[in-house]
Amino acid sequence: MKFELKTENENYSNSFSLIFKTILSLVLIIIFCDVALKLGIISRHYQIDYNCRLLSLEKSTSNFKKLSRLSKLKSKQRIWEFCREIIK
Numbered sequence: 001m002k003f004e005l006k007t008e009n010e011n012y013s014n015s016f017s018l019i020f021k022t023i024l025s026l027v028l029i030i031i032f033c034d035v036a037l038k039l040g041i042i043s044r045h046y047q048i049d050y051n052c053r054l055l056s057l058e059k060s061t062s063n064f065k066k067l068s069r070l071s072k073l074k075s076k077q078r079i080w081e082f083c084r085e086i087i088k
Contacts, residue, residue, distance in 0.1 A: 044070060052083035 048070050055063045067079050 049086060052086045055079075055083055056087060 048067065051063055051067050051070065055067060064076055064079060067083070068074060071079065071082055073079050073082055
């Protein structure tokens with residue numbers, strides 16, 4: 001006769017590895033999302049800086065439109081004041 005004793009150690013190790021993989025995946029997703037958001041902010045800052053410098057050289061309506069979209073300012077006077085602060 002054969003006698004087998006089943007232990008639950010394998011079940012605990014499988015559930016632990018599943019929980020660990022899930023937590024690791026969530027942490028990686030959070031880190032990548034944070035990096036993507038920060039890169040977007042940095043990119044927006046450099047676009048505003050670049051367009052303000054362009055506006056100081058060439059006063060075209062396309063530059064005003066780009067800056068209006070980036071800075072969410074509508075009047076040309078406010079865009080000028082905003083760019084003066086940035087270029088300083």
